[in-house]
Amino acid sequence: xxxxxxxxxxxxxQVLAPDGSVVGEWPESLDDERLRSFYRWMVFARRFDQxxxxxxxxxxxxxxxxxSGQEAAQIGSFAALEKTDWVFPSYREVAGMMYHGLPPxxxxxxxxxxxDAGKVPAELNMLPGKIVIAAQILHAVGAAWACKQRGEDRVxxxxxxxxxxxxxxxxxxxxxxxxxxxPAVFFCQNNQFAIxxxxxxxxxxxxxxxxxxxxxxxxxxxxxxxxxxxxxxxCRAVARARAGGGxxxxxxxxxxQGPHTTADDPRxxxxxxVHQTWVEALDPIRRxxxxxxxxxxxxxxxxxxxxxxxxERIAAAVERAESYPAPDAAEVLFGHVYAEPxxxxxxxxxxxLAEQAEGGANGWPGAR
Amino acid sequence: xxxxxxxQAIQDAIATALARDPRVMVLGEDVGKNGGVxxxxxxxxxxxGEGRVIDTPLAESGIVGTAVGLAxxxxxxxxxxxxxxxxxxxxxxxxxxxxxxxFRTQGRCTVPLVVRAPFGxxxxxxxxxxxxxxxxxLHTPGLKVVMPxxxxxxKGLLLxxxxxxxxxxxxxxxxxxxxxxxxxxxxxxxxxxGPARLAREGEDVTIVAWGPTVPIALEAAEAAAAEGVxxxxxxxxxxxxxxxxxxxxxxxKTGRAVVVHEAVRSGGVGAEVLAxxxxxxxxxxLAPVERVTGFDTPYPPPAVEDLWLPTPARVLAAVRRxxxx
Numbered sequence: 001x002x003x004x005x006x007x008x009x010x011x012x013x014q015v016l017a018p019d020g021s022v023v024g025e026w027p028e029s030l031d032d033e034r035l036r037s038f039y040r041w042m043v044f045a046r047r048f049d050q051x052x053x054x055x056x057x058x059x060x061x062x063x064x065x066x067x068s069g070q071e072a073a074q075i076g077s078f079a080a081l082e083k084t085d086w087v088f089p090s091y092r093e094v095a096g097m098m099y100h101g102l103p104p105x106x107x108x109x110x111x112x113x114x115x116d117a118g119k120v121p122a123e124l125n126m127l128p129g130k131i132v133i134a135a136q137i138l139h140a141v142g143a144a145w146a147c148k149q150r151g152e153d154r155v156x157x158x159x160x161x162x163x164x165x166x167x168x169x170x171x172x173x174x175x176x177x178x179x180x181x182x183p184a185v186f187f188c189q190n191n192q193f194a195i196x197x198x199x200x201x202x203x204x205x206x207x208x209x210x211x212x213x214x215x216x217x218x219x220x221x222x223x224x225x226x227x228x229x230x231x232x233x234x235c236r237a238v239a240r241a242r243a244g245g246g247x248x249x250x251x252x253x254x255x256x257q258g259p260h261t262t263a264d265d266p267r268x269x270x271x272x273x274v275h276q277t278w279v280e281a282l283d284p285i286r287r288x289x290x291x292x293x294x295x296x297x298x299x300x301x302x303x304x305x306x307x308x309x310x311x312e313r314i315a316a317a318v319e320r321a322e323s324y325p326a327p328d329a330a331e332v333l334f335g336h337v338y339a340e341p342x343x344x345x346x347x348x349x350x351x352x353l354a355e356q357a358e359g360g361a362n363g364w365p366g367a368r
Numbered sequence: 369x370x371x372x373x374x375x376q377a378i379q380d381a382i383a384t385a386l387a388r389d390p391r392v393m394v395l396g397e398d399v400g401k402n403g404g405v406x407x408x409x410x411x412x413x414x415x416x417g418e419g420r421v422i423d424t425p426l427a428e429s430g431i432v433g434t435a436v437g438l439a440x441x442x443x444x445x446x447x448x449x450x451x452x453x454x455x456x457x458x459x460x461x462x463x464x465x466x467x468x469x470x471f472r473t474q475g476r477c478t479v480p481l482v483v484r485a486p487f488g489x490x491x492x493x494x495x496x497x498x499x500x501x502x503x504x505x506l507h508t509p510g511l512k513v514v515m516p517x518x519x520x521x522x523k524g525l526l527l528x529x530x531x532x533x534x535x536x537x538x539x540x541x542x543x544x545x546x547x548x549x550x551x552x553x554x555x556x557x558x559x560x561x562g563p564a565r566l567a568r569e570g571e572d573v574t575i576v577a578w579g580p581t582v583p584i585a586l587e588a589a590e591a592a593a594a595e596g597v598x599x600x601x602x603x604x605x606x607x608x609x610x611x612x613x614x615x616x617x618x619x620x621k622t623g624r625a626v627v628v629h630e631a632v633r634s635g636g637v638g639a640e641v642l643a644x645x646x647x648x649x650x651x652x653x654l655a656p657v658e659r660v661t662g663f664d665t666p667y668p669p670p671a672v673e674d675l676w677l678p679t680p681a682r683v684l685a686a687v688r689r690x691x692x693x
Contacts, residue, residue, distance in 0.1 A: 086441065088437075115474050116474060118472045118473040118474050118476065119473060119474050119475075119476045120473065120476060122476065125441075127440070127469075127473070127477060128472060128473060132460055132464050132465070135433065135460055135461065135464065135465050137433075138429070138430060138433025138434050138436065138437060138461065139433060139434075139436050139437035139440060139465070140437060141430075141433070141434045141437055142433065142434035142435060142436055142437020142438040142439070142440065142441065142443075142445075143437040143438070143440060143441040144437070145434060145437065145438055145441075145443075146437070146438050146441035146442055146443045147441065149393070149419065149438075149443065150442075156437070156441075168427075168429060169429055169430075169433055169460075169461075172425070172427040172429055172430030172433065173430065173433070173434075175425055175427065175430070176424070176425060176427070176430050176434050179424075179425055180422075332474065335474075335475070336470050336471050336473075336474050336475045337470070337471055337509050337510055338470070338510065338512070338533075338534050339470075339478070339532075339533040339534055342562075342609035343562075343609060343612065343613065344609055344612070345609075
């Protein structure tokens with residue numbers, strides 16, 4: 001009897017070693033200027049993330065899902081996309097989404113609970129970060145299918161974490177994409193934890209990438225803290241999709257340095273020594289800085305200028321988010337349930353407005 | 369015009385949609401080569417090609433989830449979920465995704481998606497093939513739900529659903545698929561989503577029904593007429609959003625109402641109909657409103673289903689009760 005099992009341990013593709021030395025094939029299209037722009041974006045993203053956590057502690061921002069530690073995975077992957085491509089992110093893709101064109105104040109509005117955060121700029125084919133885990137992977141397959149159907153030169157990308165690979169929608173999406181050979185790219189940031197549950201409890205396979213094999217598509221495992229390797233892997237996947245070669249599953253092995261969201265304490269579930277290694281020796285920004293230093297493309301003065309520039313951009317975004325007009329409640333509530341309001345919604349809107357005119361829901365005498 | 373069964377009218381509607389709009393695609397299990405388990409897509413793959421009438425893998429969430437992506441990206445997918453009982457597999461994609469993307473993006477992104485599903489009892493099916501689940505979707509803002517009771521409405525409502533900018537569930541009563549023929553126009557026409565249809569005019573009692581219970585209500589009305597009771601039968605046609613104005617108008621006239629649905633009683637659409645009568649016609653009521661429904665149990669096995677389903681006799685008994693109150 002012949003049986004099948006998988007024993008090969010796929011090493012994660014690497015171009016930059018943690019000390020910044022080049023140990024893999026350099027992507028042709030990547031010059032120092034582009035590399036420096038990746039670095040500046042990663043520095044910006046890290047400082048944005050830190051600022052957002054501070055704003056949360058100050059009570060100026062609601063629940064926020066930090067991405068620190070995943071900057072290389074996000075900037076490297078989004079950098080391989082065209083602005084016309086479809087993007088279906090999860091809620092932890094804020095660094096990549098800002099790189100793609102989401103104004104930073106929109107990311108802050110999302111965590112402030114402002115409804116306009118859902119209005120991703122109309123010139124982008126990007127959806128807001130999905131809250132339900134893995135649902136967006138199927139949407140990417142559908143959008144990719146539409147591109148194929150209409151002969152458009154576009155791909156659709158789905159971004160998700162290791163936890164999403166346990167959901168049925170992940171498996172259905174990979175299978176549909178494979179069967180219909182649509183131009184989709186599946187980018188998984190394996191950041192080691194789904195809230196508190198380690199990836200070893202999500203799956204019994206050593207990698208996410210190998211799951212591609214079962215669906216008959218290509219899988220790539222890449223060092224997610226190596227922005228050059230991530231960029232190279234994503235370029236390959238995107239080019240393949242665009243050329244009609246079908247979907248690819250890319251696993252970026254990375255680490256979430258902070259909590260799942262501002263609502264949990266990761267010290268309860270992570271190993272302090274492992275954590276230490278990830279945040280110091282394996283930090284993605286440090287690695288790229290060391291690489292740039294080796295290439296003579298980094299110095300202290302430039303670093304200071306980039307940090308200053310990032311902080312100014314962030315301050316301006318905070319200012320815009322905090323002075324953003326309050327939502328028109330009636331329009332937010334009743335204006336976008338259907339294209340045309342139903343009779344019931346129209347009546348409820350009128351009732352709501354009348355109640356507001358009389359002093360609002362708290363307008364009973366005792367509240368005054 | 370041609371005499372068509374409901375299933376033929378539905379097939380004709382899908383063919384009409386495919387022919388008039390290149391964005392329309394049909395996705396489902398066995399909808400291609402096999403033409404659908406009920407033949408709703410008979411001959412359509414042959415006519416429109418494998419790129420537009422697509423046999424998908426056996427995965428309901430995948431069928432709806434990919435169609436959400438197709439719709440977001442400008443296509444007009446028509447999904448077939450083989451039986452409504454299997455729609456639980458798609459609940460996240462329908463209720464949390466398709467129904468909410470317009471709201472979540474404050475109108476920036478929309479999901480013009482049609483999901484068709486056969487349902488309803490009395491045809492001796494295995495478990496989960498007969499359940500009436502419309503109440504779940506009346507309770508889901510952002511979705512519309514239509515439930516035709518005859519071939520003309522089935523075609524017109526399905527074509528209206530394809531034109532609609534929002535996701536629409538088209539729930540098709542299997543028992544009525546081949547129960548008689550009706551003149552159905554060729555080509556394109558729509559039956560608007562929302563308005564109820566007056567299926568029979570009457571003076572004493574309003575019987576409210578939709579989908580598979582409409583013929584039952586009409587049969588009961590006929591029997592009541594023989595006893596001298598004049599029943600009005602209101603076919604809701606659209607369950608979400610339903611036509612509360614037509615309901616109120618009818619009950620204001622009759623002062624009595626009986627609601628008939630196959631779905632389980634508690635939390636059923638019937639309860640919402642009662643609430644609408646209470647809101648709109650309370651002072652016209654001459655008797656408490658009666659409900660004739662399935663029991664609060666899972667849909668039963670075929671050997672006992674006839675004892676579970678609403679029947680003309682049960683409706684007639686309810687009519688007598690409201691007349692005696």
